[in-house]
Amino acid sequence: MEVINYIGIFAFAASGALKAMEKQLDLLGAIVLGFVTSLAGGIIADILLGIFPPVNLVYLPYPITAIISVFLIILIRKNLTKISKKLLYFDAIGLGAFTAFGAQLAYFHNLNILGVAIVASITATGGGAIRDILVSEIPLILRKDFYATPSIIGGFVFYIVSLRFLDYISLILTFLLVTSIRLIAIKKKWELPKINII
Amino acid sequence: MEVINYIGIFAFAASGALKAMEKQLDLLGAIVLGFVTSLAGGIIADILLGIFPPVNLVYLPYPITAIISVFLIILIRKNLTKISKKLLYFDAIGLGAFTAFGAQLAYFHNLNILGVAIVASITATGGGAIRDILVSEIPLILRKDFYATPSIIGGFVFYIVSLRFLDYISLILTFLLVTSIRLIAIKKKWELPKINII
Amino acid sequence: MEVINYIGIFAFAASGALKAMEKQLDLLGAIVLGFVTSLAGGIIADILLGIFPPVNLVYLPYPITAIISVFLIILIRKNLTKISKKLLYFDAIGLGAFTAFGAQLAYFHNLNILGVAIVASITATGGGAIRDILVSEIPLILRKDFYATPSIIGGFVFYIVSLRFLDYISLILTFLLVTSIRLIAIKKKWELPKINII
Known part of the structure; x- marks a missing residue:
């Protein structure tokens, strides 16, 4: 699972x-x-769970992986079209991994099922949201894509599965489920319904 | 007061x-x-007061009220013109309630008068600010309306009244004051002075 | 050093x-x-270091200095062209002071060298980033200027110097270094390389 986490960091840093x-x-x-x-x-x-300083700041391999990934993407920027599809798959892996780890963390901090789903989806999609806010x-x-939805579903599933099974099983199951839904959503071009006014 | 809080959650979620x-x-x-x-x-x-996990995340009635409110607004979206004025009043009630509860929380955490005013107005207006940032x-x-100002005034008033009276009195008084100022501001179309350059 | 901190608050509030x-x-x-x-x-x-409530909220001289600075700038707004160059120098002083104090705080909280650099640069440039986000x-x-870079360098330098010398020496050295680099960058119009896509 740890390897999968690094794939996620790479894909997200690349984006x-x-x-x-x-x-x-x-x-x-x-x-x-x-x-x-x-x-x-x-x-x-x-921060929401009261963990200070945040792990992503002090556990060096994470930020270093992120920074190296950025340099890597810059280096291969001329061949990006070749790997852009792979990046989309890596991103789906990251979404699943971050959701699973976020859900696990929230579950261990005794959050209720809605709290677990919220924290899991923030873990997986909050960085991308801030990226977009930063570039205005x-x-x-918020706009499109069946992207945050698999993550929210994953949070609920983690909670329910954890009531019965070891958290390691929930972790893997959540990862597989979220990544699979996301990959299918990419393939089938799923979208949530827009709200039509009138 | 608790009922009033839910009216606020409804009005804010609606917006x-x-x-x-x-x-x-x-x-x-x-x-x-x-x-x-x-x-x-x-x-x-x-977060600013060091309360983890935040109450709005773990006390289920609050997020559930917010989510139900969103569905409700979507359902009645074709008749919104009829209720848009009522929403404005509900919003004023929410502003008063959130200011009062935010001020109370900050006061109990021994913040000084300026800190109480800042936390109270963040409680009441921070969500709306992030809503706007999210849609770029x-x-x-920041742009118009006598909106945050009543909330800031309310924070100062809560602090001063609390020095003399029970906090329940400050709570109700702050709520009534902020909501009243806001309602009058809507009616009279008050605005803060723009800063003229030159 | 404390005086220098107030110069920074003034310059940043002015901006x-x-x-x-x-x-x-x-x-x-x-x-x-x-x-x-x-x-x-x-x-x-x-927040990242787990200090609640944040000092800038409860230590009154800081927010009061910020608010007074805003009124001052509004009062002298007709003569701003005369002082705009001075403001740029004050801003460089603020960048150095905030970097040094941020680095010191992170170092005392046992962050590693990368963590110290990140927290130092957030302390010095985070406020300006949120200012820009708020006005969309x-x-x-992120766009230009050799602005955050001196601050990041300062964080690394603080950490390295602190391994050998008293933190007061690191503090002054970091301040002088960051402010000097920033002043030279203004003078020489340094910029980081843009990443050319092709």
């Missing part, structure tokens, strides 16, 4: 770096966006 | 849902904006 | 007030932006 290039930010902007996209969700989750866009998760 | 419809977000976007508008101010106040607008409270 | 005038916000908007620009970075740093702009630090 931050790509956004920075799209907006023509400088090198520091790319590092900041990569860092924020991959680690801010977990930092907010830690409405967060993608 | 989040309305904003989501205005921006053509999907269902999840409406739920997120409703949740954030009604509960994020209190969550920030809890300059927060309404 | 918030100026942004409010540029965006034609009202008086409250100017106070909020001034407050946020000068104090929010330190508040976020305190991409934060300046």
Whole structure:
């Protein structure tokens, strides 16, 4: 599972770096966006649960992975079209992994089922939301895509499964479920209904 | 007072849902904006005061009220013009209630008078500010309206009254004062002076 | 050093007030932006380190200095062209002071070198970033200027110097270094490389 977490950090940091290039930010902007996209969700989750300092700040392998990922993406930026599809899959893996770990953390802090779902989805999608806010866009998760929804579902599932089974089983199950839903959503181009006024 | 708090959650969640419809977000976007508008101010106040996990996350009736309110607004969206004036009054009630409870919380945590005023106004207006940031607008409270001002005044008043009287009296007094100022401001179309350059 | 801290609060609050005038916000908007620009970075740093309530909220001289600075800038707004260059120098002093104090705080909380650099730069540049987000702009630090970079360098230097010397020496050294780099960057118009897509 730990390996899967690093894949998530890489994919999320990459999406931050790509956004920075799209907006023509400088090198520091790319590092900041990569860092924020991959680690801010977990930092907010830690804050909400009262964990100080947040793990993503003090456990060095995480921020270092994020920063290296940014440089890597910058280096291979000319061949991005080749890997852009792979990045989408990595991103789905990250979504599943971050949801599972976020849910586990919230569950261990005795949050109720709704709290677990909220913290899990913040862990997985909060970084991307802040990335978009930083470049003055409405967060993608609010606008389109079946993206945050698998994460919320995953939070509920983790809670329910954990009532009966060892948390390691919930962890793997949540990861597989969220990543699968996300991959199917990409394939089938699922969307939530827009709210039609009138 | 507790009933009044729920009226506030309803009105604030409604304003989040309305904003989501205005921006053509999907269902999840409406739920997120409703949740954030009604509960994020209190969550920030809890974080600033070191209360973990924040009450709005773990005391289920609050987030559930927010989510139900969003669905309610979506259901009655075709008759919104009829109730839009009532929503404005409910919003004023919410402003008063959230200010009073935020001030009480800060006062109990031994903040000074300025700290109480800041936490009270964050509790009451922080959610709306984040709602606007999420849809990439300059927060309404910064741009116009005599909106945050009653809340700040309410925080000062709570502190001063609490020095002499039971906190229950300050609570009701602050609520009545803030809501009244806000209602009068709506009626008279009060505005703070713009700062003229040159 | 304490005096230098107040110069920083003044300069940062001034930049918030100026942004409010540029965006034609009202008086409250100017106070909020001034407050946020000068104090929010330190508040976020305190939250990340688990210090509640944040010092900038409860140690009255800081918020009062920020608010007075905003009124001062509004009063002298007609002569701003005369002092705009001085403000830039004051801002560089603030950047150095906030970096040094932020680094010291993080170091005392046993953060590793990367954590110290991150918290130091958040302390110094986080307020300005939130100021820009509030007026719906991409934060300046992401877009241009050799602004956050001296602050990050300062965080690393503080950590390394503190391993050998008294923290008071690191504090002054970091302040002098960051402010000097920033002043030279202003003079020489340094910029970080943009990432060219092709």
